[in-house]
Every structure is written in structure tokens, then in C-alpha cells.
Amino acid sequence: xxxxxxxxxxxxxxxxxxxxxxxxxxxxxxxxxxxxxxxxxxxxxxxxxxxxxxxxxxxxxxxxxxxxxxxxxxxxxxxxxxxxxxxxxxxxxxxxxxxxxxxxxxxxxxxxxxxxxxxxxxxxxxxxxxxxxxxxxxxxxxxxxxxxxxxxxxxxxxxxxxxxxxxxxxxxxxxxxxxxxxxxxxxxxxxxxxxxxxxxxxxxxxxxxxxxxxxxxxxxxxxxxxxxxxxxxxxxxxxxxxxxxxxxxxxxxxxxxxxxxxxxxxxxxxxxxxxxxxxxxxxxxxxxxxxxxxxxxxxxxxxxxxxxxxxxxxxxxxxxxxxxxxxxxx
Numbered sequence: 001x002x003x004x005x006x007x008x009x010x011x012x013x014x015x016x017x018x019x020x021x022x023x024x025x026x027x028x029x030x031x032x033x034x035x036x037x038x039x040x041x042x043x044x045x046x047x048x049x050x051x052x053x054x055x056x057x058x059x060x061x062x063x064x065x066x067x068x069x070x071x072x073x074x075x076x077x078x079x080x081x082x083x084x085x086x087x088x089x090x091x092x093x094x095x096x097x098x099x100x101x102x103x104x105x106x107x108x109x110x111x112x113x114x115x116x117x118x119x120x121x122x123x124x125x126x127x128x129x130x131x132x133x134x135x136x137x138x139x140x141x142x143x144x145x146x147x148x149x150x151x152x153x154x155x156x157x158x159x160x161x162x163x164x165x166x167x168x169x170x171x172x173x174x175x176x177x178x179x180x181x182x183x184x185x186x187x188x189x190x191x192x193x194x195x196x197x198x199x200x201x202x203x204x205x206x207x208x209x210x211x212x213x214x215x216x217x218x219x220x221x222x223x224x225x226x227x228x229x230x231x232x233x234x235x236x237x238x239x240x241x242x243x244x245x246x247x248x249x250x251x252x253x254x255x256x257x258x259x260x261x262x263x264x265x266x267x268x269x270x271x272x273x274x275x276x277x278x279x280x281x282x283x284x285x286x287x288x289x290x291x292x293x294x295x296x297x298x299x300x301x302x303x304x305x306x307x308x309x310x311x312x313x314x315x316x317x318x319x320x321x322x323x324x325x326x327x328x329x330x
Contacts, residue, residue: 028052031059041078045171050086053079054096061104072107073158077165077175079111080149085170090117091126098130105131113141114149114162150174154182155194160201164208173218179205180222183233186253192260198233199253206237206246216241 028051031037037059040052057079066072083090090112097108109131112120121142128138149166152159160182163175183205185191185198209215216238223234240246 028055030055034059034063037063041168044078044082045168048082048085050082050089050093053082053093057097057100057104057108061100066101066104066107070158070161072103073161074165074168076107076111076114077149077162077167078169079108079165080114080116080162081166081169081172081175083111084115084117084166087117090115091123094123094127098127102133105134106137109134109137109141114166116148116150150178154178154201155197157197157200160197160204164204176205176215176218177222180219180226180230180234183237184229186233186256187229189260192257195257195260199257202233202237203246203250203253205234206240206249209237209241210244210246 028049031040037056040049040056060066060075065075083093086093094108094112098105100108109124112124117123124138124142128135131138149159149162152162154160154163160179163178166172166175179201182198182201185194186202188194188198205215205219209219219234219238219241223231223238226234237249240249
């Protein structure tokens with residue numbers, strides 16, 4: 001009898017290991033604050049714990065992080081990365097998130113579409129009855145209305161945010177390589193919007209590599225085979241990291257942005273346009289703080305979104321300060 005019991009326990013334990021089910025395990029601890037969520041996201045790729053994702057999504061929803069499209073981008077990318085990296089668990093993870101408020105449901109739906117799951121359309125259709133108010137969005141995505149994340153053009157700060165979020169969840173180099181493709185824009189002399197996105201890409205790449213040797217090695221590999229227009233700014237990133245002078249990248253970016261803003265056509269310096277760029281800049285700048293581990297800098301941006309709103313007010317008054325552009329800190 002004792003032998004049979006031990007055999008049953010061994011078989012049950014083996015099944016748990018094979019299926020990855022959390023059955024009989026202690027429930028994952030809840031997040032008590034936005035700070036805890038941010039710290040968990042920052043360290044996730046080093047110690048993955050996908051079963052806490054539903055709790056993180058609910059906590060972010062309670063904090064209102066999905067109500068702002070710009071501010072939600074990094075979270076959408078992170079959710080997408082966790083789901084894409086846990087294909088066998090994805091449907092259970094999504095089911096554990098629901099129900100959610102409408103804006104949070106929309107974020108989860110987009111994350112599924114951007115996850116890279118081979119059956120992402122089927123997964124969306126499976127949950128449409130639990131999110132009937134989001135049927136239009138689900139149908140639009142499922143019918144091919146939006147490309148997958150790794151195929152999206154990196155022309156907006158929110159796309160860069162989503163790519164960094166995906167990297168945070170997986171540690172994969174593909175989203176970083178997509179960000180690298182925006183580097184040539186950091187030297188654009190004619191289009192202020194491209195210059196800003198390219199500058200933000202350059203700064204995030206440098207700031208993150210300063211904390212991650214693996215990223216620096218990836219940059220060196222890419223620089224050796226990249227075309228000249230990409231290799232030049234990438235080598236500048238590498239040099240800045242190696243001599244511990246990443247701060248000069250943001251100074252150069254600010255100077256280039258101010259010069260083009262001053263010399264560029266007035267039609268591209270309207271208050272509305274400045275507000276839009278300010279939100280983009282802050283959104284990407286906040287990701288830097290999160291990825292590099294500066295929780296004290298990331299919380300006001302990623303968790304509350306307060307600086308994004310402030311940026312618009314500052315930019316409409318024609319004040320392009322370092323803080324307003326997301327270049328605050330060292």
C-alpha cells in the first residue's frame with residue numbers, strides 16, 4: 001500500500017512538471033502597489049513567473065494604466081511577450097485575467113494579436129463571448145487589420161515602447177533589432193518627428209546596454225554587418241556605453257532637435273503637434289527608466305502617466321526642456 005501511494009505521488013508530480021500546471025501550489029502573491037508591479041516587470045526576464053501576469057494586469061488596470069494609449073504601450077508589449085513565450089499556458093493566463101474594464105480588455109486583445117502566438121486569431125475568437133463589447137476590435141484584428149508587432153514600422157514612440165516591453169518579458173533580441181532599425185532617423189535633418197523617434201531609440205539603446213552586457217555584444221555583432229547609415233549611429237552608441245558617457249547622446253539629441261525645430265517649417269511646430277511628440281518622447285523615456293532598473297524614475301511615468309500629461313502643457317508653451325522631452329536624470 002505504501003509503495004502504491006509513493007508511486008502515485010511520483011506520477012502526479014511528473015505530470016505537474018510536464019504540464020507546467022500550478023495545481024496544489026501556493027497562489028501567487030498579489031501586488032500591493034504600482035512599485036511592486038514595476039519591479040516585477042523589470043526583473044521578469046531574469047526570473048520568469050508567468051502565473052503572476054493576470055495579477056499584474058489587474059493591478060495595472062486598477063491603477064488606470066490602460067486608460068492612456070501611449071502609457072499602455074509598454075504594458076501591451078510586456079503582456080504580448082509573456083503570452084508569446086508561454087504558448088501552452090497562454091489561454092489559461094488570458095482566462096485568469098478576465099473580466100476586466102473595457103480599456104484593459106482592449107490592451108489584452110492587442111497583446112494577444114502582437115504576441116506571436118501561432119493561433120492568436122483562434123485565441124481571440126475563443127474569448128470574444130467573454131468580451132462582447134470588444135467584438136469590433138477583435139474582428140478587426142482577426143481579419144488582418146493590424147500586423148504583428150515584429151512587422152510594425154517603428155515610426156511611433158508607442159511601437160518602441162511595445163518592443164521594449166516585449167524584450168522585458170522575453171529577453172529576445174528580435175524586438176531590440178527592430179528598435180535598431182530606427183537609429184538612422186537619429187541623424188535626420190528634415191523630419192523632426194523622425195529625428196525625435198530616432199533619438200529616443202538611440203538613447204534607450206545606449207541606456208539599456210549600459211546595464212546589460214548582452215545587449216552591448218548584440219550591438220557589436222549588428223554593427224559589423226549593418227549598412228553605413230545604421231552602423232554609424234550604432235557605433236556611437238557602442239562607444240558611449242564603453243566609455244560610460246551615455247549622457248552625451250541625449251545632449252546631442254537635444255541639440256539636434258532644437259536646431260531642426262528652430263530651422264524647420266512653422267507648420268510642423270504647432271501646439272497640437274508639439275503635444276503629440278511630447279507624449280511620444282515621455283512614453284519612450286519612461287521605458288528607459290524601467291528597463292535600466294531605475295524604479296524611482298520609472299514609477300511616475302509608467303505607473304501614473306503623470307509626466308506624459310505634463311509634457312503636452314510644457315511643449316505648447318514652446319519650452320522644450322530636457323525634462324519635458326524625457327531626457328531627465330543623468
